Amino acid sequence: MAIVKLEDVHKTYPLGKTEVHAVKGVSFEINKGDFISIAGPSGSGKSTILNMIGCIDIPTNGKVIINETETSGLSDKQITTLRHEVLGFIFQSFNLIPVLDVYENIEFPLLLGKSKMTKAEKSEWIDMLIEEVQLESWKNHKPNELSGGQRQRVAIARALVTKPEIVLADEPTANLDSVTSDAIIRLMKKINRDLGTTFIFSTHDPTVVDVADHIIRLKDGLISENYRQENPKSFGGAE
């Protein structure tokens, strides 16, 4: 079953007096539990598409359907709630909130909406996530005291804290060295397998593309390839 569905999506940005046609009619489906890579050269429209899936940007034309919900008819408030409940975000530059420590950053999305969890369940869940991303001893540190890889692990935990069905990651490893980057991808893959969370990430790093089980390649705002990969590359150490 498709958890994300794009139907003939266009996006044009105004640029001075002209327009940039960043996405020129893209349609695809993403299944629940996919570990999917959106690949393509710089400027091909990866971020634009991820933003539209993430409901933080609105298509100029076409439909974005998340969880069977057509998003164009929703109010800002409803869209925000949808983002909060269904989506998790991981950013290229981590985007942690500087005044909050590791624990509070991870907790932050939980405080934004109604939650079925009790206080005790919440803290237990957050502690579990911190353990999962191996930051137990950094719990009370502020983001500026952490390395890039550690920050991205905080961001991953934050993206997962609301137990979203979909996690979006726009070039999550672009600011990391290759060793750290491997570890981050491995962590995402593990969560994908353990929790069944759908991961959609963009990258132009071919070694990162190799681990995906579904690959969509973009070129100039159009899909050039869309295929499933039966035997994605695995990371030796972690498997």
Next chain:
Amino acid sequence: MRDLKIAFRNLTRQKRRTILLMAAIAFGIYIITMINGFTGSFIENVSENFSNMLAGHIFIEGKEKTDSGKTLSLVRNDDILMQAIKETNTDWKYLTKRSDLSAVLIFEGEDLNQSVTGADWDVEEYFKDRIVLKEGSFADLQAEPQGIILSDKAADKLNLQIGDRMLVKCQTYTGQQNVGEFVLTAILIDSSLMGGSTAYANIDYINQLLNLQPDEYMSLGIFLNDPDTIDETADALYENLKTKVNMFERSNNEEENKILSMLKQQDEQEWTGLRFQLMTLNDIMSEVQQIVNVLNTAALIILFVLFAIIMVGVTNTFRMVLMERTKEIGTMRAVGMQKGIVRKLFLYEAFFIALLGVITGLILAGITMFILMQINWGMNTAAFILMKNGYMTFKLSVPQVLLNFVIVSALTLLAAFFPSNKAAKLQPADALRTSN
């Protein structure tokens, strides 16, 4: 709670900037609080000082015009006044009959201009507590018909000791030269309320120097048991007296000052014989109240001007803050924070700045007031009338302080509102794209 926590922590991100804004707000509140505190006690002090100085809450003076056109104050026969007081059931505490003399005191080659108040000290018991005597006593004054109480400054100037006799040169009621002698019976401390310029003697001797009869005097002061009834009592007395004697009209016009109006009548109107003038402490105080109102209005204008400037600062600061945190706002929005909460975060932050600024300003004003209240400014400045026994006093009303706080907070929030609103309206994707 979460919003408050984040807003509060955001304050500490650019400490210098936060402190600068807070300091500006604190300064504004400081100034305004000082002015409010001063004017708050102003009325009380001036009113008390005047009632002591003038010996009463309601004053009745007889006026006569001489052949040369000069207006003289004199109550020749107070039967009518006493009758009126009785008929109106005036609830008085003291009736004070006073005569004032403007004299030159001379002793061993030194001389000094001095105004001397004559009163019946058996009646004016209350007054004895208001004066701090350094040497001698009121009993000494009452025992010596030609006795006088001088301030320590005046006594020093003339090199006088208790018991010394000095020469007095003055004019009689009708303007003839007259001389006499005073005996120094007591010395009052200048810092006490009534020190400074006035000296005190027995009314009988003052009347003698003025060439008045013993039962004549210049003005009748009525101390009421309840100062809140000044106006109604004065009206009743005025209406009663009008049926008996000629009175200077008490203007009912709110705009017009009663005292000035009566002075004008004395100067301008053609009148002869005897006329009475009735004034109240409130007539005087209404002038003072006007001054206070002007001061408070000025304070309010200062507040607004100051805060117009501060608001520009707040708006600019929050524009900067917005730019610095655009990406963070995008992140929070992406993660599921509603628009309204983004705005709230900024407004909380602004409110904290206003709150901390106000508290700082109030504390500083409190400290300054405390220090100023410890200083004895003495009584020989014209400002003594604003003070209490030579000390500055301050009085703040809670509603006044709250009003200032509300105005400051409202203006700060207003200034922060537009940038905050802009921040809230950012498209998350646009906000996330910014490079900071």
